[in-house]
Amino acid sequence: xxxxxxxxxxxxxxxxxxxxxxxxxxxxxxxxxxxxxxxxxxxxxxxxxxxxxxxxxxxxxxxxxxxxxxxxxxxxxxxxxxxxxxxxxxxxxxxxxxxxxxxxxxxxxxxxxxxxxxxxxxxxxxxxxxxxxxxxxxxxxxxxxxxxxxxxxxxxxxxxxxxxxxxxxxxxxxxxxxxxxxxxxxxx
Amino acid sequence: xxxxxxxxxxxxxxxxxxxxxxxxxxxxxxxxxxxxxxxxxxxxxxxxxxxxxxxxxxxxxxxxxxxxxxxxxxxxxxxxxxxxxxxxxxxxxxxxxxxxxxxxxxxxxxxxxxxxxxxxxxxxxxxxxxxxxxxxxxxxxxxxxxxxxxxxxxxxxxxxxxxxxxxxxxxxxxxxxxxxxxxxxxxxxxxxxxxxxxx
Numbered sequence: 001x002x003x004x005x006x007x008x009x010x011x012x013x014x015x016x017x018x019x020x021x022x023x024x025x026x027x028x029x030x031x032x033x034x035x036x037x038x039x040x041x042x043x044x045x046x047x048x049x050x051x052x053x054x055x056x057x058x059x060x061x062x063x064x065x066x067x068x069x070x071x072x073x074x075x076x077x078x079x080x081x082x083x084x085x086x087x088x089x090x091x092x093x094x095x096x097x098x099x100x101x102x103x104x105x106x107x108x109x110x111x112x113x114x115x116x117x118x119x120x121x122x123x124x125x126x127x128x129x130x131x132x133x134x135x136x137x138x139x140x141x142x143x144x145x146x147x148x149x150x151x152x153x154x155x156x157x158x159x160x161x162x163x164x165x166x167x168x169x170x171x172x173x174x175x176x177x178x179x180x181x182x183x184x185x186x187x188x
Numbered sequence: 189x190x191x192x193x194x195x196x197x198x199x200x201x202x203x204x205x206x207x208x209x210x211x212x213x214x215x216x217x218x219x220x221x222x223x224x225x226x227x228x229x230x231x232x233x234x235x236x237x238x239x240x241x242x243x244x245x246x247x248x249x250x251x252x253x254x255x256x257x258x259x260x261x262x263x264x265x266x267x268x269x270x271x272x273x274x275x276x277x278x279x280x281x282x283x284x285x286x287x288x289x290x291x292x293x294x295x296x297x298x299x300x301x302x303x304x305x306x307x308x309x310x311x312x313x314x315x316x317x318x319x320x321x322x323x324x325x326x327x328x329x330x331x332x333x334x335x336x337x338x339x340x341x342x343x344x345x346x347x348x349x350x351x352x353x354x355x356x357x358x359x360x361x362x363x364x365x366x367x368x369x370x371x372x373x374x375x376x377x378x379x380x381x382x383x384x385x386x387x
Contacts, residue, residue: 005360007313008332013225013283016290027216030237034212037241038205131206182209 035183039131052100055093056126059106059113060167063090066103069166070094073143074128074173075136076101096128116168125162125170132183133175137161140173153177194257198250208244211257216240219261225333227275228282235272239265254343262334263344266326277318284314316366320359323347327355 009015060066067090070076076094084091089105106115116122130136137151140163148170149162160174192200194211201208219239223232242264243257250260269276288310317325326345330336331352342349 005332007309008317008328008363011280011283011287011310011313011317012333013228013279014221016283016286026233026236027220030233030240031209031212031216033237034240034244035206035209037237038208038244176204179204179206182206 052098055100055102056124057102057104057111057113058126058169059110059115060103060169061106061115061117062167063092063103063105066165066167067092067094069143070103073140073145073165074163074171075130075139096130099128101126116170117166122164122168122170125172127172127174130173130175133159133161133173133180136173193255195250195252195255198247198257199252201244201247205244208240208247211243212240215258215261218258219265222262222265222334223269226269226279226329227272228279231272231275235265235268239268242268251343259336259340259343262330262336262340263346266330266344269326270322273318273322277314280314280318281311284310312366313363316363319366320362324355324359324362327352328359331356 067078071078071094074096076096079093079095079100082093089110091102091104094101094103104110104113106113106118134151137147141147145163145165147161147163149160151159151161153159154174157177158174159177159180160172162170162172164170194214197207197211201211216236220232220236223235223239226232227235239261243261246264250257254260288307317328320328323345327341327347330341330344331338336344338349338352341352345352347355
């Protein structure tokens, strides 16, 4: 009975070629490819989840300038198809990962919301998880964002920095330290 | 980081896709060796990535009752291999040629005039495996080359344990028929199958 399977066992290729090369580079390279595919597909999945439960609206004096800055410096994607260019004021939707932020004109006709540039104080902060916070920080600095708290590993498990946009809205960008470890293959 | 089960990693990766990396770290070498055994090193390189990409896409459907993801990954790799039957048949034949060249008459002590000599036997075994229906070949090779227990083969292929047993029995019977020392007629189905694989 087992004779048939014994033959088969002897035909197992690595029994015949124990030195059949097992190239460790293959495992590393395939991992890199896999992880970049995962990042892309994660982005794609998020892009299709169109309606997050919470989406803040921020007020700007100059919505178009804000739009330009937020996409260039912070890497947000605008939902171009959603933009409303109304004579009374432009409304735009920006997304990052699975989150969405609305931006619109400030003033009494616009929900009585004001820009920090008008009131002289900031009354909120938008927290954003990003992929590769170090690269995000470098880009924001290069594009002229005002960093008000530098990059730092925090005790609650995030690495984060905080920056102001041109009108003074405060943004908090972070990444889970565990994700950074996974990404870089480091172990604590 | 504290060790977590595969099932916990997969669950975490639903919200944090990057967490899937540790599943790769745990199982990529085993899956890669399996693929190399089945279709050889160069073809296996690409299929390793394909297997894990499919696993990532389907991670929500992983049965989290299972602690280990290994049988599940074996199952995905087996389905990926189903599209590469020709490479697999070629690999089997090359391996059989190697086996035949290594085997000296001394390795076959009860050799009789009627028994096949190694040069005939090994190619027949190879063709017999290559000619099995995919489901039987998958079950068979998970059993004899990967040493998976029946319940893991069942989990891998998504079939009941009884079906694993019957597939292995059928495969055993076919192998015995197709590699029988006597009976020229048994060569005919084998040759027919070989033709089909190569078409």
